[in-house]
Amino acid sequence: MSLVVAKFGGTSVADLKRVRIVAGHVASCRDEGHDVVVVVSAMAGDTDRLIELGSSVVQQPDPREMDVLLASGEQVSVALLAMAIQERGLRARSFLANQIRMRTEGSHMRAKIQSVEVKRLQENIASGVIPVIAGFQGIGADGDVTTIGRGGSDTTAVAVAAALEADECRIYTDVEGVYTADPRIVEHAQKLDRVVCEEMLEMAALGAKVLHTRCVEYAHRYSVSLRVLSSFVPGTGTLICEEGEEDEMERPDVSAVTHDRNEAKLTVTRVPDKPGLAYKLLGPIGEAGISVDMIVQNVGAESLTDMTFTVKREDYQQSQEILRESIAELSDELSEEQVQLMNVVGDDSIAKVTVVGVGMRSHAGVATTMFETLAQYGINIQMISTSEIKISVIIHEDFCELAVRALHSAFKLDVAHPLAN
Amino acid sequence: MSLVVAKFGGTSVADLKRVRIVAGHVASCRDEGHDVVVVVSAMAGDTDRLIELGSSVVQQPDPREMDVLLASGEQVSVALLAMAIQERGLRARSFLANQIRMRTEGSHMRAKIQSVEVKRLQENIASGVIPVIAGFQGIGADGDVTTIGRGGSDTTAVAVAAALEADECRIYTDVEGVYTADPRIVEHAQKLDRVVCEEMLEMAALGAKVLHTRCVEYAHRYSVSLRVLSSFVPGTGTLICEEGEEDEMERPDVSAVTHDRNEAKLTVTRVPDKPGLAYKLLGPIGEAGISVDMIVQNVGAESLTDMTFTVKREDYQQSQEILRESIAELSDELSEEQVQLMNVVGDDSIAKVTVVGVGMRSHAGVATTMFETLAQYGINIQMISTSEIKISVIIHEDFCELAVRALHSAFKLDVAHPLAN
Numbered sequence: 071m072s073l074v075v076a077k078f079g080g081t082s083v084a085d086l087k088r089v090r091i092v093a094g095h096v097a098s099c100r101d102e103g104h105d106v107v108v109v110v111s112a113m114a115g116d117t118d119r120l121i122e123l124g125s126s127v128v129q130q131p132d133p134r135e136m137d138v139l140l141a142s143g144e145q146v147s148v149a150l151l152a153m154a155i156q157e158r159g160l161r162a163r164s165f166l167a168n169q170i171r172m173r174t175e176g177s178h179m180r181a182k183i184q185s186v187e188v189k190r191l192q193e194n195i196a197s198g199v200i201p202v203i204a205g206f207q208g209i210g211a212d213g214d215v216t217t218i219g220r221g222g223s224d225t226t227a228v229a230v231a232a233a234l235e236a237d238e239c240r241i242y243t244d245v246e247g248v249y250t251a252d253p254r255i256v257e258h259a260q261k262l263d264r265v266v267c268e269e270m271l272e273m274a275a276l277g278a279k280v281l282h283t284r285c286v287e288y289a290h291r292y293s294v295s296l297r298v299l300s301s302f303v304p305g306t307g308t309l310i311c312e313e314g315e316e317d318e319m320e321r322p323d324v325s326a327v328t329h330d331r332n333e334a335k336l337t338v339t340r341v342p343d344k345p346g347l348a349y350k351l352l353g354p355i356g357e358a359g360i361s362v363d364m365i366v367q368n369v370g371a372e373s374l375t376d377m378t379f380t381v382k383r384e385d386y387q388q389s390q391e392i393l394r395e396s397i398a399e400l401s402d403e404l405s406e407e408q409v410q411l412m413n414v415v416g417d418d419s420i421a422k423v424t425v426v427g428v429g430m431r432s433h434a435g436v437a438t439t440m441f442e443t444l445a446q447y448g449i450n451i452q453m454i455s456t457s458e459i460k461i462s463v464i465i466h467e468d469f470c471e472l473a474v475r476a477l478h479s480a481f482k483l484d485v486a487h488p489l490a491n
Numbered sequence: 492m493s494l495v496v497a498k499f500g501g502t503s504v505a506d507l508k509r510v511r512i513v514a515g516h517v518a519s520c521r522d523e524g525h526d527v528v529v530v531v532s533a534m535a536g537d538t539d540r541l542i543e544l545g546s547s548v549v550q551q552p553d554p555r556e557m558d559v560l561l562a563s564g565e566q567v568s569v570a571l572l573a574m575a576i577q578e579r580g581l582r583a584r585s586f587l588a589n590q591i592r593m594r595t596e597g598s599h600m601r602a603k604i605q606s607v608e609v610k611r612l613q614e615n616i617a618s619g620v621i622p623v624i625a626g627f628q629g630i631g632a633d634g635d636v637t638t639i640g641r642g643g644s645d646t647t648a649v650a651v652a653a654a655l656e657a658d659e660c661r662i663y664t665d666v667e668g669v670y671t672a673d674p675r676i677v678e679h680a681q682k683l684d685r686v687v688c689e690e691m692l693e694m695a696a697l698g699a700k701v702l703h704t705r706c707v708e709y710a711h712r713y714s715v716s717l718r719v720l721s722s723f724v725p726g727t728g729t730l731i732c733e734e735g736e737e738d739e740m741e742r743p744d745v746s747a748v749t750h751d752r753n754e755a756k757l758t759v760t761r762v763p764d765k766p767g768l769a770y771k772l773l774g775p776i777g778e779a780g781i782s783v784d785m786i787v788q789n790v791g792a793e794s795l796t797d798m799t800f801t802v803k804r805e806d807y808q809q810s811q812e813i814l815r816e817s818i819a820e821l822s823d824e825l826s827e828e829q830v831q832l833m834n835v836v837g838d839d840s841i842a843k844v845t846v847v848g849v850g851m852r853s854h855a856g857v858a859t860t861m862f863e864t865l866a867q868y869g870i871n872i873q874m875i876s877t878s879e880i881k882i883s884v885i886i887h888e889d890f891c892e893l894a895v896r897a898l899h900s901a902f903k904l905d906v907a908h909p910l911a912n
Contacts, residue, residue, distance in 0.1 A: 086544070086547055086548055089548065090548075105891050120567070122573065123507070123567070123571065124570065124574060127507055127510065127511075127571050127574045127578065128574045128575070128577065128578045131574050132573070132574055132577055133626075134584070134585075135570040135571075135573045135584075135585055136570070136574075137575050138566060138569065138570040138573075138585050138587070139567060139570035139571065141566065142563040142564075142566040142567050143563075143567060145559060145560070145562065145563040146541070146544070146560060146563050148559065149545065149556040149557070149560035149563075150544065150545065150548050150556075150557040150560065152553065152556045152678075153545060153548045153549045153552050153553055153556050153557075154548050155547070156549065156556075157548065157549045163555070164555075164556055164559050166559070166636070168589050168634065169635070170632075190633075212590075212611075213589065213590050214590070215587070248653050279698075280538055397534075458883070464780050
């Protein structure tokens with residue numbers, strides 16, 4: 071007998087028919103002999119509806135009250151799911167954040183989980199009850215309702231699994247697992263049986279929307295065994311494992327090719343090569359809550375350089391404005407001529423294509439193969455950024471699908487690869 | 492400076508426009524120099540929607556989970572109202588039942604309030620914050636979510652007012668106050684400025700749907716000054732006061748004429764005059780959760796009697812069936828002939844018309860005037876039931892409006908009476 075924490079997202083409980091299907095998954099899991107703890111998100115659409123409701127009262131709703139409003143969504147879904155599980159003759163009981171002391175720290179609407187009290191959950195499990203826990207919500211100082219940001223229910227599930235020392239944390243979602251590439255683009259994309267945690271982290275950060283980065287990090291840190299699988303299609307999904315748990319001999323150089331169309335590129339031209347300028351230009355962007363992804367800079371001739379970086383596409387306009395203001399304020403320390411020379415140019419018709427794989431640590435030539443493949447198809451590389459286990463390039467968005475398919479073939483992911491089913 | 496607890500019902504916050512109107516009432520109350528604590532129900536329709544949602548999952552939903560589901564309605568309205576009050580430049584903060592330890596006892600879906608922790612509320616009031624409290628919900632043993640039955644938010648407001656020793660508890664609703672009769676029936680019905688608590692209790696129990704009996708009882712017991720007024724029409728409403736607070740000299744015999752069409756009458760004929768039979772016949776009805784209102788019995792000739800009582804119209808069919816079963820079971824202690832003789836007859840085309848007034852304690856002749864008036868109009872009285880401050884009669888429902896209008900005139904309530912505005 072093992073303990074499984076099963077998390078179901080909003081699309082999995084979008085209507086009562088699906089709530090009953092989820093109750094069926096829970097019952098099957100019990101039939102297999104496991105103890106089960108369920109974590110559930112608000113019914114799909116509910117959170118959006120509540121956000122709209124709040125925003126129609128005030129343009130900038132108080133985050134404390136917004137959290138109270140949003141958390142009501144999960145309160146509805148836990149109750150309905152507990153009832154649906156009971157209807158199958160099993161015992162189930164819903165738990166809200168305050169009932170299991172799901173303590174959080176940090177600001178409203180993006181709080182971070184600190185601790186979960188497991189005593190009551192353990193007692194319930196021991197007496198044969200299936201706890202159904204509200205995801206996404208927590209309690210802050212004073213017992214106030216907090217929420218932990220969109221997609222936070224995944225993190226709730228991992229936190230609960232870690233606290234209960236569960237054998238596995240299953241994230242049921244609307245995809246069958248993690249693929250070598252987006253199956254909508256690459257016909258021969260393969261579902262991976264296993265993926266190493268570091269790879270999953272890179273892929274999550276790169277926009278493969280299967281799991282949130284925070285959830286994967288959390289699972290990694292607390293050694294929670296994480297499995298992604300479909301609520302709708304039977305299957306074993308993809309296990310996110312620690313490096314070494316898979317067979318190293320069989321490991322390919324590249325595990326997956328991912329892409330992200332939601333980026334925009336900004337370049338500040340003719341930046342004087344002077345210490346501290348990068349900070350003065352990028353600092354105000356971070357302060358505005360905009361996250362900067364790739365940053366590339368090369369010192370060129372005449373001690374002038376171009377600094378290029380990427381942001382999310384929705385932050386493109388605002389980033390340009392902030393940059394122009396920052397340049398104007400540099401007149402304190404630069405000559406008027408130097409300031410006049412600088413300029414901001416940008417491009418939001420770009421795509422980021424990335425190859426990921428822990429295997430590339432020990433195999434040279436991944437970069438060569440990547441650049442050669444893109445050259446063969448006449449695809450121009452605008453920016454390059456690398457880490458130990460990934461290489462990302464920025465290209466024109468029109469070439470995105472072509473590049474993904476070409477690289478997927480070049481790295482031999484089309485054929486059923488050793489880790490794919 | 493005084494402290495006012497203001498409760499707004501579901502129709503008062505039915506949509507965002509109305510939520511803003513309520514925020515306006517709260518702001519006006521502050522402008523008048525009062526400290527304000529707000530109690531709010533779920534937006535009209537929300538509770539019904541949630542009940543339907545729960546009932547579509549399971550025919551008999553678990554009451555514990557139903558409470559979790561239902562309480563989400565108030566969680567939405569407190570957040571929205573707090574935001575709307577903030578938008579007027581005031582400080583407001585929502586509180587759910589668990590945040591102010593609104594402890595309840597008894598079963599789910601009809602729990603009873605035991606205590607409220609006022610410390611946090613007092614601190615907030617002292618620092619200029621307007622607390623916005625979720626009505627209807629409480630916490631039971633283990634911190635589980637409970638609800639206190641339909642219309643429970645009125646009781647929440649009174650409990651909060653009692654705990655905070657508020658100067659007044661204002662129940663904002665969709666009527667302008669308590670009337671001498673239903674204004675939809677009696678054109679010259681007068682709004683009462685004051686009504687004595689005992690009268691209000693009789694009227695609430697008799698189906699004048701302005702306030703729930705439980706709320707009035709609670710206010711009476713804890714000496715909370717209660718005022719009913721409209722969310723939509725300006726005015727001072729009706730103050731529910733203790734006897735003696737109004738001017739005794741001016742007190743009329745009858746304060747109001749109320750009616751209730753939602754009753755049905757059942758008669759068990761030829762019941763042997765034997766101790767314990769009434770209990771054996773009525774007991775099983777009470778056990779089925781059906782509440783019995785008027786009971787009339789007279790011993791007649793041959794030691795046989797007819798026993799008549801009234802129930803809510805929706806319980807009419809079920810009550811008949813239960814009675815027939817109960818009679819069949821009497822064969823243990825009665826002869827076969829006695830059992831055969833008994834019969835159940837009923838009538839659900841009845842109406843109850845009642846005159847209420849603490850003044851009738853000291854004035855004889857109210858019954859005479861009542862029966863005389865009904866006789867003048869040829870209205871047959873089927874049953875009579877009296878208490879110290881009310882006389883109720885059961886008549887055919889076709890005569891209901893006629894009887895109410897005739898009695899309203901006979902007791903001189905049509906002309907502006909001393910306590911009416």
